[in-house]
Amino acid sequence: MKNKRYHKGVLVRTCKKCKKIIDEKSLYDYCPECFEKIQDIFDKIEEYLKEYPGATAFEIEQETGVPYHIVNNFVREGRLIEIPNEYLNFECKRCGRLLLSAHHKYCPSCRKEIEEELASVKKQLRGSLNGGNAKMHIRHKEGRRK
Ligand SMILES: [Zn+2]
Numbered sequence: 608m609k610n611k612r613y614h615k616g617v618l619v620r621t622c623k624k625c626k627k628i629i630d631e632k633s634l635y636d637y638c639p640e641c642f643e644k645i646q647d648i649f650d651k652i653e654e655y656l657k658e659y660p661g662a663t664a665f666e667i668e669q670e671t672g673v674p675y676h677i678v679n680n681f682v683r684e685g686r687l688i689e690i691p692n693e694y695l696n697f698e699c700k701r702c703g704r705l706l707l708s709a710h711h712k713y714c715p716s717c718r719k720e721i722e723e724e725l726a727s728v729k730k731q732l733r734g735s736l737n738g739g740n741a742k743m744h745i746r747h748k749e750g751r752r753k
């Protein structure tokens with residue numbers, strides 16, 4: 608069986624990550640400390656997937672910072688399920704970086720730049736429209752009333 612080794616002549620179960628000896632009856636393949644760390648990472652992924660269902664491992668890495676191979680580990684452990692994505696934006700429409708995302712057209716750094724550009728354009732517009740937001744009324748010509 609996996610994750611077992613002989614310790615003083617006895618076959619013991621070990622943490623998959625740090626190789627520390629763990630309780631034979633443990634529900635998990637990790638020691639409590641490692642399990643907690645892994646759970647934190649999993650929560651991050653889960654949260655992201657709630658917002659963006661069907662995100663690819665690659666996208667998860669870009670968006671949450673959780674390395675691709677860790678995401679794939681969860682797949683191997685059966686905690687995440689892979690489904691083929693039909694509609695993927697393969698690359699960032701702005702800088703061409705590999706994206707593999709079903710949700711985003713731009714990579715995170717381009718999105719940030721675009722946001723900043725938009726914000727500055729809005730600011731400029733607001734400046735140039737100073738006073739231009741008053742309601743317009745047609746002035747009736749004198750003498751034409753009644
Ligand atoms: Zn451990």
Ligand SMILES: [Zn+2]
Nearest residue numbers: 699702714717
């Ligand atoms: Zn980009």
